[in-house]
Amino acid sequence: xxxxxxxxxxxxxxxxxxxxxxxxxxxxxxxxxxxxxxxxxxxxxxxxxxxxxxxxxxxxxxxxxxxxxxxxxxxxxxxxxxxxxxxxxxxxxxxxxxxxxxxxxxxxxxxxxxxxxxxxxxxxxxxxxxxxxxxxxxxxxxxxxxxxxxxxxxxxxxxxxxxxxxxxxxxxxxxxxxxxxxxxxxxxxxxxxxxxxxxxxxxxxxxxxxxxxxxxxxxxxxxxxxxxxxxxxxxxxxxxxxxxxxxxxxxxxxxxxxxxxxxxxxxxxxxxxxxxxxxxxxxxxxxxxxxxxxxxxxxxxxx
Numbered sequence: 001x002x003x004x005x006x007x008x009x010x011x012x013x014x015x016x017x018x019x020x021x022x023x024x025x026x027x028x029x030x031x032x033x034x035x036x037x038x039x040x041x042x043x044x045x046x047x048x049x050x051x052x053x054x055x056x057x058x059x060x061x062x063x064x065x066x067x068x069x070x071x072x073x074x075x076x077x078x079x080x081x082x083x084x085x086x087x088x089x090x091x092x093x094x095x096x097x098x099x100x101x102x103x104x105x106x107x108x109x110x111x112x113x114x115x116x117x118x119x120x121x122x123x124x125x126x127x128x129x130x131x132x133x134x135x136x137x138x139x140x141x142x143x144x145x146x147x148x149x150x151x152x153x154x155x156x157x158x159x160x161x162x163x164x165x166x167x168x169x170x171x172x173x174x175x176x177x178x179x180x181x182x183x184x185x186x187x188x189x190x191x192x193x194x195x196x197x198x199x200x201x202x203x204x205x206x207x208x209x210x211x212x213x214x215x216x217x218x219x220x221x222x223x224x225x226x227x228x229x230x231x232x233x234x235x236x237x238x239x240x241x242x243x244x245x246x247x248x249x250x251x252x253x254x255x256x257x258x259x260x261x262x263x264x265x266x267x268x269x270x271x272x273x274x275x276x277x278x279x280x281x282x283x284x285x286x287x288x289x290x291x292x293x294x295x296x297x298x299x300x301x302x303x
Contacts, residue, residue, distance in 0.1 A: 004028065006043060006289040009081035012227040012256075012264035012279035019257065019264030020227040021284065022081035023048030026091070028064070032294045033071065039289055040066035046222050049078035051086070059100035060092075069221045074103035074161040076229020076266075076277055080116045083108050084281025087116070103161050115267075120160035120230065120275040123237035127154045128165070128192045135167055138188050139199060140179030145170050153242055157194050158234035160275045164215070165194040166235050172203030175214060176259055182218045189219055196220065198231040202244075204255055209265070210245060211235070212255040226257035227264035233277040236268030 006025055013019025023043035028036065028050035040048035052062040063082060065075040079099070086092045087110045097108045107119040135155060136143040146155075148170035158166050165188060169175045178199060185197050196217030204212045213235060215225040225231075236252035239245055245252065252268040267278040 002291045003288040004031070004039070004291055006039065006287060007085055007283055008043065008045060008285035009085050009281045009283050010264075011077035011081040011084070011281045012229070012266050013282050014280055016282045016284040018262055019279070019282075020077040020225065020262065021045045022075070022078040024078070024082045024085050025050045026082075026085060026089070028052050031291065034295050035291050036064060036066050037068075037070070038292050041068040042289060044068065046220075046225055047072055047075040047078045049075065049082040051082055054100055059098045059105050061097070062100040064102065067220055067222070071102070072220070074101050074230065076118060076120070076233065077227060077279075079106075079108065079118050080229060080277075080279050081281045083110055083116045083118075084114070085283055088283065114280045115278050116281060117269075117276050117278040118229065120233045120277060122160070122273055123234060123241070123270070123275055124159040125156050125234075125238050125241055127156050130155050130188070130192065134184075135188065138181050138184035138197070139167070140181065141169070141174055141177070145174040153239070153244060156238060157192050158238040160230060160233045160237060162230040162234070163194045164196055164198040164231045164234050165189060165192055166238050167197060167199040169199050169201045172201050172212060175199060175201045175203070175212060178214060180216050180224075182223070185216055186218050196222070196225070196231065198228070198235055200235055205258060206253075206255060208253055209255045210249070210252045211239070212258070214256065214259065224260055226260055226262035227266060227279075228256065229266055229277045229279070232256065232266035233268050233270070233275045237270045237272050237275050240270050241272035
């Protein structure tokens with residue numbers, strides 16, 4: 001049976017068993033989509049990044065991302081995890097790189113201090129017409145917790161590669177008391193063409209942080225994602241565009257994961273349109289995984 005090296009790398013974390021764990025297969029050439037999905041399912045992380053040789057001359061390498069259920073066009077934390085692991089092993093040097101994904105070609109920069117910076121797509125932010133009571137009910141919150149900040153920050157879908165319904169919440173304690181109604185969140189996301197919902201507050205644990213967020217993406221099979229690069233980047237662009245932070249603040253620092261004991265930090269560099277996200281990655285598990293044989297036509301069961 002064929003085996004491949006497989007890693008679990010904690011992204012947006014400075015120490016192991018924190019942040020958002022991602023699977024990484026550093027040498028995935030020759031694997032089929034079905035094999036990648038099976039490996040991702042076995043590793044059990046919300047997403048696994050598969051590193052492949054580039055087929056596009058404009059990119060240094062190609063990455064494909066799979067959740068246990070399906071392929072995902074782009075994943076911030078798996079990108080950070082994969083490049084942190086490649087840099088740790090000396091496969092990539094410090095500096096600028098390009099990666100091809102199903103969402104396009106993106107720039108990545110690896111720094112000597114361990115930071116990995118990833119370009120995201122231009123931020124597309126659109127206000128959505130949703131009843132605040134419906135959103136509050138989906139999150140298990142009193143509607144007043146949304147209305148306190150909703151006048152200046154309207155409910156919107158923010159998208160830098162993955163669309164998120166961003167929802168401002170007034171205080172940290174209310175963000176912590178969220179009791180999500182999975183079915184209601186799925187219906188909300190379908191109604192506005194979003195992948196998940198991202199409630200956040202400007203109340204933070206660390207004095208250097210800008211906001212604290214939580215990410216719920218049941219449509220992707222993720223009850224709560226610990227630390228989410230695409231959501232943090234989109235939310236950072238959203239608050240920048242609405243002037244919710246001082247123009248002298250150079251970077252948006254996003255806390256996440258504390259309520260599920262996986263604390264991590266995403267740094268967002270954005271002018272409200274262009275978005276880069278940054279974070280570190282720590283390898284917590286390294287080994288070999290047995291890959292199932294590639295399916296053949298004769299294996300297809302017809303009913």
